[in-house]
Amino acid sequence: MAKTIDALISEYFQTGTLQDLPNKLFINGEWVSASTTKTIESKDPGNGKVFASVSAGQAEDIDKAVKAARDAFINVWRDMKPSKRGHILSKAAEILEQKADYFAVVEALDSGKPLDEAKGDVASSVGALRYYAGCADKIQGDTFPLGDGVFSFSSVDPVGVTAHIIPWNYPLATTLRGVAPALAAGCTAVVKPAEQTSLTALMLADVFVEAGLPDGVYNVITGTGAEAGSPLVNHPEVQHITFTGSVGTGTLVMDAAAKNINSVTLELGGKSPIVALADCDLEKTAEGVLWAIFYNAGQICSAGSRLVVERTIHRELVDRIVEKTSQLKAGHALTNPNYGAINSIEQLEKIDGFVERAKARGITVACGGERIKTKETENGWFYAPTIMDDVPMDDELVQQEIFGPVLTVQVVDSLEEAIKAANCTDFALAAGVYTQNISHALKLSKSIDSGQVTVNDYWAGGIEVPFGGNRSSGIGREKGLEALRNYVTTKAITMTF
Structure with a gap:
């Protein structure tokens, strides 16, 4: 038995x-x-x-x-x-x-x-x-x-x-x-x-x-x-x-x-963007972005690791995501926390290196930005859910795959800028779009170079849906x-x- x-x-x-x-x-x-x-x-x-x-x-x-x-x-x-x-x-x-x-x-x-x-x-x-x-x-x-x-x-x-x-x-x-x-x-x-x-x-x-x-x-x-x-x-x-x-x-x-x-x-792998336009449902978008980057502690090829957000909603949306991030509690896998460990010490050190270099360049840390050291996690490999805010397009946080729980925020002023920001890396694996305007959703879906695009639900799809990337993905x-x-x-x- x-x-x-x-x-x-x-x-x-x-x-x-x-x-x-x-x-x-x-x-x-x-x-x-x-x-x-x-x-x-x-x-x-x-x-x-x-x-x-x-x-x-x-x-x-x-x-x-x-x-x-x-x-x-x-x-x-x-x-x-x-x-x-x-x-x-x-x-x-x-x-x-x-x-x-x-x-x-x-x-x-x-x-x-x-x-x-x-x-x-x-x-x-x-x-x-x-x-x-x-x-x-x-x-x-x-x-x-x-x-x-x-x-x-x-x-x-x-x-x-x-x-x-x-x-x-x-x-x-x-x-x-x-x-x-x-x-x-x-x-x-x-x-x-x-x-x-x-x-x-x-x-x-x-x-x-x-x-x-x-x-x-x-x-x-x-x-x-x-x-x-x-x-x-x-x-x-x-x-x-x-x-x-x-x-x-x-x-x-x-x-x-x-x-x-x-x-x-x-x-x-990828450096997948989530484009949030000014007309998006803020609560639904914040929840979607949270799990797009922090599910499996961000160790997903298609993780939504970049938030491309219109300036008019930038502050409110990021603040909502930061608030939700505070509800994630790390722990041993078998205690079934809602946030898990990094798979290896080598990967943990790689993630930490990206964030420490960004701090040295003056990039704003909206939350996280450090290893987690609590009684429950002190001997394991845990990194805090991290949001790096208002990052320039040419920064390594935007351009390179971190493969960890680090969300990079890019602020834009128009639909055209959003498309440019979404396509600004060598990767083209996945993308997410949050908007209530069907015309904008269709334009973004067509214009973003990626193997798959989801609208208003980042992890939509299943075994029935083809998966893969273009270019370096x-x-x-x-x-x-x-x-x-x-x-x-x-x-x-x-x-x-």
């Missing part, structure tokens, strides 16, 4: 860990030891303590996983009836839902996010499996009208072995955002989770085994980017790479893909039917008679 959430929380606080956490690699349907005895520690961001460890996979392990995935693709998965593939994914969704409490507790511990946020991540992961389970038998070709005596049609075929490099901010959800459509399309997968948050990608292997997924279709190699990630993206038998992470690493992934003439899906789209395009090729067949 599965342990309840309360039992799991009690076990953790009593022992400092949880029983039966995975610590091996998963290759060809089996838990196997890595080719080295080296391990990587998993630390709880809420208290800075080690609570688990995983294997440090190497190039040799990657090679075994890719070959297993290649064999499974050729011999089993590619030619399996699509409806049967969908049935297996649907069964996996059902099993993951049954184990949701366990996954949520582990995800919260590994990432530092509040338990309720982790529960939401698991629920969205279940939804991704169900969505793509329903897509498996609906991937189809077309016919082309060439006239009498000619029959031309296309088949849509899976690309083969796919590599998935997973970030640390949404470990389970990002894994399934790529793996679910890949498997639905008939591809096999080798997953390299972030070394900080490897556990739920490993745990997912048992879900797939129980659901009846054939050996070799889903493989997980934990390890560092240099020792496991690089050999994976450079492997000649990988046909597609799905990567979420920094621009610098994404460039290296593109270089590796180019050498093997592979396709890529790159989601490389990446290439390709995930989620929705659009994601299936990443994992298939089109073959044209023409016959004369």
Whole structure:
């Protein structure tokens, strides 16, 4: 019988860990030891303590996983009836839902996010499996009208072995955002989770085994980017790479893909603007901005990290957001606060560096601007929800991704200035618009360069809606039917008679 959430929380606080956490690699349907005895520690961001460890996979392990995935693709998965593939994914969704409490507790511990946020991540992961389970038998070709005596049609075929490099901010959800459509399309997968948050990608292997997924279709190699990630993206038998992470690493992934003439899906972060016009609903806007930047402590690629606000409402809107920010209380993930930890000490120091440099330049701190040190948080990695006010367009707070709970405010005097400010960075991932004027909403939605725009609700959307960025924010789209395009090729067949 599965342990309840309360039992799991009690076990953790009593022992400092949880029983039966995975610590091996998963290759060809089996838990196997890595080719080295080296391990990587998993630390709880809420208290800075080690609570688990995983294997440090190497190039040799990657090679075994890719070959297993290649064999499974050729011999089993590619030619399996699509409806049967969908049935297996649907069964996996059902099993993951049954184990949701366990996954949520582990995800919260590994990432530092509040338990309720982790529960939401698991629920969205279940939804991704169900969505793509329903897509498996609906991937189809077309016919082309060439006239009498000619029959031309296309088949849509899976690309083969796919590599998935997973970030640390949404470990389970990002894994399934790529793996679910890949498997639905008939591809096999080798997953390299972030070394900080490897556990739920490993745990997912048992879900797939129980659901009846054939050996070799889903493989997980934990390890560092240099020792496991690089050999994976450079492997000649990988046909597609799905990567979420920094621009610098994404460039290296593109270089590796180019050498093997592979396709890529790159989601490389953002500096997403929220445009608040003078006619917006101030209360709704303040609440929307609050969670756009402070959900998951701002550690979201598409976080609304810039507020572009018309001057006539600037002071009142910022004051409202500051007031709401005071209601956020940090704490350990398993105490379910409404504001969580930073995932690592390295990320905490990066965030702190951005703010300290801004202070030295004379940028106004509307609230926050320091590490949180309370009895509940003294040993963990916490940074106060921070608002930097009236920041010049060329400042690094505007131009660079901080990836933390720091909102940068840009003040403008017109719709045209708002569009210019929204588009002033190299990133183009997401954007939000708050206005009650439909014409302004449409103009902004069309004029802002980004992969997606939401109006009057920053986190509107779901697994059905394509997600991805332009320019430095990446290439390709995930989620929705659009994601299936990443994992298939089109073959044209023409016959004369």
